Amino acid sequence: MAKVIGAVVVDSEVCKGCNLCVVSCPTQTLGLNRDVNSKGYHYSYMENPENCIGCSNCSSVCPDSCIAVYRVKVE
């Protein structure tokens, strides 16, 4: 059966660490980084990259449009 896997790329310099993407992810893929960006924000990143299904939930609620979502079908 075809399975969908995904990945996101967060523009870590634009991210403000608001956490809205983290709580909207149905697969607990995302987390806020312990490191900060140049503005001092704990930017979002894939804490559990193997979980991502490329559903775009995170990106759709991001106020700063800093998440790009990728998705592929695998057999």
Add this chain to the structure above:
Amino acid sequence: MAEIAERLKNIIRPENLIYGKSPLLNEVTMHYCPGCSHGVVHKIIAEVIDDMGIQDSTIGVSPVGCAVFAYNYIDIDWSEAAHGRAPAVATGIKRISPEKTVFTYQGDGDLAAIGTAETMHAVNRGENIVMIFINNAIYGMTGGQMAPTTLLGQVTSTTPYGRNVDLNGYPLKITELIAQLPGAAYVTRQSVHTPAAVRKARKAIRKAFELSQKNIGTCFVEVVSTCNSGWKLTPVESNDWMVKHMFPLFPLGDLKDGGKDATEPFNIQG
């Protein structure tokens, strides 16, 4: 580790990109506080304008309030209006250039306090514009003062003990008033706190833009929003607070749909 890196390399390729930043959003970081609803609504508006292919024929009117710099973020033509006067400015633009799609973007202080007269009269005239109303129940820009939309009991910098009816009157449900006006074509209330809500709000804003090209009256979209800085909550807590306290007073859904009232009941010429 190497396995995961290899897997990511295969997924993160241009041909697999399914969603990202709208091409109509400029390459600048928005000045909004982390998690502010304004950014989400800007994004939706940019996506709608891009999807409709009307980038070159759309004119926005930005308010006074936190969204005063909206013109820096969405790559279309803009005018900036004095506080509360966006509907009057949009009226002038639309009447001179009826072929353009014209919208205002206003906060609750702008649209429902200082600009109440402009708001009500523009809609009552049935101006063929879209009005996007960001209701965050507070004056965000100036430091979190009470707005007409502030809830009873809500603490703001000017209602430190909570809004009190005897002192401050009732929260104004201006969208309900707008829906009564014969000039209103489409009046709806949306939010952007979840992926599903964002999808619905995008659909509603698209519908408003499309209807506004049919010259059937004013299209009005309220977005119940958060101002986490003004509310002194985290962005995630703010969404929960909004669902719990704002939605009962400002329920989501359409209030009017069908074009401005066709009949002229009070026209003495029949």
